[in-house]
Amino acid sequence: MPDNARRMNTELLKADALGRIETCRDGERIWIRRDTRAAHLGVRWIARAAAAREARVLGALKGVDAVPALLGWQAGVLERSFMPGIPMQQAKPRDPSYYRAAHRLLKALRARGVVHNDLAKEPNWLQRVDGSPAVVDFQIAWYRPRRGRLFRLLAREDLRHLLKHKRTYCPQHLTPTERRVLARRSWIAEAWRATGKRAYKFVARKLFGYWDNEGNGRVRP
Numbered sequence: 001m002p003d004n005a006r007r008m009n010t011e012l013l014k015a016d017a018l019g020r021i022e023t024c025r026d027g028e029r030i031w032i033r034r035d036t037r038a039a040h041l042g043v044r045w046i047a048r049a050a051a052a053r054e055a056r057v058l059g060a061l062k063g064v065d066a067v068p069a070l071l072g073w074q075a076g077v078l079e080r081s082f083m084p085g086i087p088m089q090q091a092k093p094r095d096p097s098y099y100r101a102a103h104r105l106l107k108a109l110r111a112r113g114v115v116h117n118d119l120a121k122e123p124n125w126l127q128r129v130d131g132s133p134a135v136v137d138f139q140i141a142w143y144r145p146r147r148g149r150l151f152r153l154l155a156r157e158d159l160r161h162l163l164k165h166k167r168t169y170c171p172q173h174l175t176p177t178e179r180r181v182l183a184r185r186s187w188i189a190e191a192w193r194a195t196g197k198r199a200y201k202f203v204a205r206k207l208f209g210y211w212d213n214e215g216n217g218r219v220r221p
């Protein structure tokens with residue numbers, strides 16, 4: 001937003017090798033910016049590809065409540081609407097209605113051909129001011145309007161991650177069906193546990209110098 005850049009205030013939310021996340025304010029207006037221009041040189045192309053993916057996915061989710069609206073994607077800067085709320089690791093949602101609404105939200109994503117793929121991380125879940133859930137961070141999400149077999153498997157993984165959070169904060173309200181979903185691990189989850197998670201942690205720590213648990217948010221494998 002070059003024309004009002006002079007008046008704009010920014011507040012850093014998170015910074016890592018892939019760039020910066022900032023809250024931007026301009027008078028009454030408030031939005032969230034992912035700035036890949038701040039990414040380390042060697043991995044800037046990864047940061048750009050991930051932000052471009054997020055822009056594409058948010059475009060496909062236009063009008064879905066509880067995900068940020070895409071405001072712009074230009075010159076390595078992605079702008080999303082701000083959703084007032086607090087991340088799951090602070091909110092610790094104990095009300096079963098949170099999980100019912102979150103399940104409906106996952107169904108809405110799926111109906112639009114989107115799986116999130118990063119819902120094990122508590123910081124990607126918000127509890128909004130009215131207590132309802134919201135989801136951010138679509139960098140590794142998939143947009144597949146044809147919703148093939150792998151898509152459906154990944155959609156079940158999204159749900160399993162939600163249920164793991166429910167098991168942590170609201171276990172007495174897990175239904176027998178939900179317990180069965182939790183007990184049944186897909187080959188993707190098994191492969192991830194066996195190798196992928198270790199490789200991911202290695203790359204995250206050695207290459208990017210972080211392991212994503214901003215604000216001490218837990219990551220449920």
Ligand SMILES: Nc1ncnc2c1ncn2[C@@H]1O[C@H](COP(=O)(O)OP(=O)(O)O)[C@@H](O)[C@H]1O
Binds near residue numbers: 013083124
């Ligand atoms: N649209 C938004 N509204 C409110 N908070 C947000 C929004 N987008 C991001 N955040 C906050 O900023 C944090 C980092 O953003 P995120 O998109 O998850 O970046 P990263 O990919 O680096 O994890 C989130 O965990 C969340 O707390």
Ligand SMILES: [Mg+2]
Binds near residue numbers: 123124137
């Ligand atoms: Mg995140």
